[in-house]
Amino acid sequence: MERHGPTVLRVCRAVVGPDGADDAWSETFLSALRAYPRLPAGSNVEAWLVAIAHRKGIDELRARARRAVPTGDVPEWATTGGVPGGWECELWSALRELPLRQRQTVAYHYLAGLPYAAVAEIVGGTPAAARRAAADGVARLRRMLQDTPGGHPAGRAEGEMS
């Protein structure tokens, strides 16, 4: 719990946004506590937790869509910019612009560190498709963050892109 809590929170924040992340995180760990005794020995706990977080994230997004009242005035995600520890708010708002599948694959691969085979198992589809979605997501994030004044040092690594 102590070990995986931070990773799962990063994943939840990336997928459902800082707003619903707390709920998704709590639901994930409550569910994990219930199911843990049935988890086969030797399982990859982190991948298992991310898979639960994936389902809870989708639940959370659906619940939010149901709650949402179309007002034309889209509320901003609560940013945590300025909070000690510096969660990059530009990154969160950029993530929000990505399609869900890209957000998920980026989060599970880059934030949770899961290999694409494991990511594909969670989101469905082939590992190659997961890799493509994550690469598209990262490329798009990079473009967006470059456009943000004072945004992110991501542009520096542009040369790495193939």
Place this chain on the structure above:
Amino acid sequence: MTEGHGGDLFATLPRRDEDAHRRLHARLAAAAAEAGILDVAYRTVDSPIGHLLVAATGDGLVRVAFAVEDHERVLDRLGRTVSPRVLRAPARLDAVARQLEEYFARRRTRFDLPLDLRLATGFRREVLTRLPAIPYGTTASYATLAAAAGNPRAVRAVGTACATNPLPVVVPCHRVVRSDGTIGGYLGGVAAKWALLALEGAADPGGPARSSDQPANNSSNPPMV
């Protein structure tokens, strides 16, 4: 872990957000307790002999661990031996923390807490149940304890029982010393044992209870007798 390009995007993202985790943990612990799926609650307590980890099941206090035991490892083992449902839940251990505080402030001479002795079995458990009978501020020898536990020849086994006491401080194995008056070993280090006996007024610094391997350098001492 992250391969090639892209990882740098998240490199500046902090690994953890302490405020959020404190908040989320408290909320999870409460929800889990309510749902009856919190099997082991734990917290740490500051003390003059270092941070103590205290853990409790629904039956009572199950573990007190010194910092030298490595709290991470202790929690890991609790997860494997008692239940994987281990959560930091300070509120569940308020009484334990309060009584320890009072003890270290010399305002309490005995603990009044439900104990869960499941981590000790057989003769070891038999020995542990007899330890609270040694009055505050006094000591007993391993030999005396062995006799009291019904096996006068089991002096070494008493030593092992003390050395593997899952509830040190609360179950006072620190009051068990060698027959020759020297202090003997201690799970939390001889210095900690010495400090506890001094706190209780059972040891006179520099007095007869002082043993040759005292006070420091406890890490190289064998765990017992």
